[in-house]
Amino acid sequence: MKIIEETYPLADFAGVTPYFSEASLFLDIETTGFDAKRQPVYLIGTAYRKDDTLHVVLCFAESPDAEAEILQAFLDKLSNYREIITFNGDGFDIPYLQKRCELHHLIDLSAASFVDAYALASIDLLKSVRSHKKLLRLDRCNQKSIEAFLGIEREDTYDGGQLIEVYRRYAKQPNEADEALLLQHNLDDVRGMVRLLPMLAYNKLHNAELTMENADWDADASLLTLTLSMNVTLPKPIRIHEDAYYFILEENRLKAALPFIHGELRYFFPYPAQYVYLLREGTVIPKMLASSIPTAEKRPAKQEECYSTMMGDFLAIDRAVYRKNPAFFEDERIFQKNWGDDLYYIKTDPQATDMQNICGYVSLLLRQHL
Numbered sequence: 101m102k103i104i105e106e107t108y109p110l111a112d113f114a115g116v117t118p119y120f121s122e123a124s125l126f127l128d129i130e131t132t133g134f135d136a137k138r139q140p141v142y143l144i145g146t147a148y149r150k151d152d153t154l155h156v157v158l159c160f161a162e163s164p165d166a167e168a169e170i171l172q173a174f175l176d177k178l179s180n181y182r183e184i185i186t187f188n189g190d191g192f193d194i195p196y197l198q199k200r201c202e203l204h205h206l207i208d209l210s211a212a213s214f215v216d217a218y219a220l221a222s223i224d225l226l227k228s229v230r231s232h233k234k235l236l237r238l239d240r241c242n243q244k245s246i247e248a249f250l251g252i253e254r255e256d257t258y259d260g261g262q263l264i265e266v267y268r269r270y271a272k273q274p275n276e277a278d279e280a281l282l283l284q285h286n287l288d289d290v291r292g293m294v295r296l297l298p299m300l301a302y303n304k305l306h307n308a309e310l311t312m313e314n315a316d317w318d319a320d321a322s323l324l325t326l327t328l329s330m331n332v333t334l335p336k337p338i339r340i341h342e343d344a345y346y347f348i349l350e351e352n353r354l355k356a357a358l359p360f361i362h363g364e365l366r367y368f369f370p371y372p373a374q375y376v377y378l379l380r381e382g383t384v385i386p387k388m389l390a391s392s393i394p395t396a397e398k399r400p401a402k403q404e405e406c407y408s409t410m411m412g413d414f415l416a417i418d419r420a421v422y423r424k425n426p427a428f429f430e431d432e433r434i435f436q437k438n439w440g441d442d443l444y445y446i447k448t449d450p451q452a453t454d455m456q457n458i459c460g461y462v463s464l465l466l467r468q469h470l
Contacts, residue, residue, distance in 0.1 A: 101169040104158040104283060108291075113154060115298035115335055122149050123182035124223075127174075128289045129193045130282065132164070132264050136199035140167040142267050143282060144174045144197075145290040148181070156290050158283055163271050168204040171197070175206060175214065183221040187243050187293050190224040225296050232302045235338060235469050246299065247292050250335055254288040298335035306470045308332045310354065310463055312455045319362070324415065326356040328459065344418040344443055345465050356462055360415045365435035365445055366407040375401040404439035414445035421464050428464060 110117065126147035133139030142161045147154060159170040174197070178184075186193050194215055201207045207214055215222050230241045238249060247254060258266075263285055270278040314327040330352045337350035346357040369375065375384040376398045384401045414435055422429055422444055435445040 101166045101173065102160045102162055103173070104160065106156045106287065108154045108156070110149060110152045110154050113291075113294050113297075115301075115333065116294055119297040119300050120149050120294070124149065124185055125177065125181040125183070126185045126290055126293050127189060127193055128186065128286060128293060129197060130260055130263065130267070130286050131196060132267060136196045137203070140164045141171065141197065141200050142167070142271075143286050144170050145286040146174070146177065147290050147294055154291075154294060156287060158286055158290075160279075160283065162274060167200065168206065171201050171204060171206055175201065178214065178218040178220065181218075181220065183223055184215060185223045185225065185293065185297075187289075187296065188224065188226040190222055190227065194222065223300075225293065225299065228303055229296075229299055232470070235302070235340075236336075243289065243292060243296070246296055250295065250298070252292060252295050254292060255284055258285050260285070298333075301332050301334050302338075302470075304332045305330075305334075305349075306467055308463070308466070310459045312459055313353075315455055315458070317360075322360055322362070324356075324358040324360055324458075326354075326358070326458065326462065328354045328356070328462065330354055340466075340469055342418060342465075344416045345462075347462075347466065354462070354466075358415060358458075360413055360448065361445070362413050364409050364411045365414055365437060366409055366439075367433050367435050368403065368439055369406040369408075372401050372403040372406040375406050377401040377405050407439075410435065410447065413448050415448045417444045417446055417461070418465060418468070419444050421461075421468060424468075425464050428460065 110120075126145075128145045129141050130143035130145075131139055131141050140161070142164070144159045145156065146159075147156045149155070159173050161167050161170045184194075194213060198207075198213050201214060208217060214220075225246075226241060226243075229236075229238070229246055233241055236249065238245060244254070244259075258281065263282055266278050266281055270282065309331045310328045311330075312326065313329055316325045317323075318325060330349070333352045334349055337348060340347040340349075344359065348355045369384075374387055376387050376390045376393075377384050377400070378390075378393065379397055379399065384406050390398055417429075417434075419442055422434065429446070432446045435447065436443070
């Protein structure tokens, strides 16, 4: 077994410190295939934090016979940590190591996994990124694609599958060139994983606290433009564009544009069966007031006929958000241009709008995309 350790200033890894404690251990493995029953692990890369320094440790099996030794070296570390961080570790690295440890009789088989045996929390960065694939407009969710999204450059140009033959060749005839290729790939994977930590910021958007910094009613453009601060800092900006709103989220700011209109809109009554349509007047009245009107002069009202009108300023709101969060709008009358339109509107006063309610509405809109 060969152990290689590298150290780096944690300051070189932008934005990772909020998500990286001294109780965290990064893990990435290299194997000779995908069958954990038959194909051994030849390299286990880990990384941990000590004060403001990142330590990367690679345990390299110079031959398949040394696999048990690198597995044991890995297990010996685990009692020092409370969480293990991987990229697709829940699907690959952790169950693969579990099987290899079982085959070498290195762990108690009564435990569901070594993660449970050592009471470790598992953070799989792939799961986090995949849940925001659409929001981030990612074509793929593999580690190199996410690194490219963040602008991270790596030295090696190989993937793990391509290096299987390199390792087999090395195991038969050790040489410095092949060893360097094998180590560099895992080193880049581990360092790259650390640099992916800021992607966890997108998880925090669901409960982000928004604070109004600026609001501007632009009558000419019919837009309410907002600048809000967030208690989350994003590694890369994202843009969200819908009919009723447009957001740009960059670092710890959210800029929003919400369309509003000035004019006459309709408030549709909720129970049309309680109204009748007066044929002569072309209007509706409550059924209880129409008992004296001849039947020939009235008929049951249709939903699209049951409305009153109001003139004023109206802020457009997203119908899907309204339907999912009716309690938020319980004190608001909902207006439309025509029955069945996708956009709803609420009456607003540019001079007296409660900005706290606007912040809450922006939060609701944002959560639809998380």
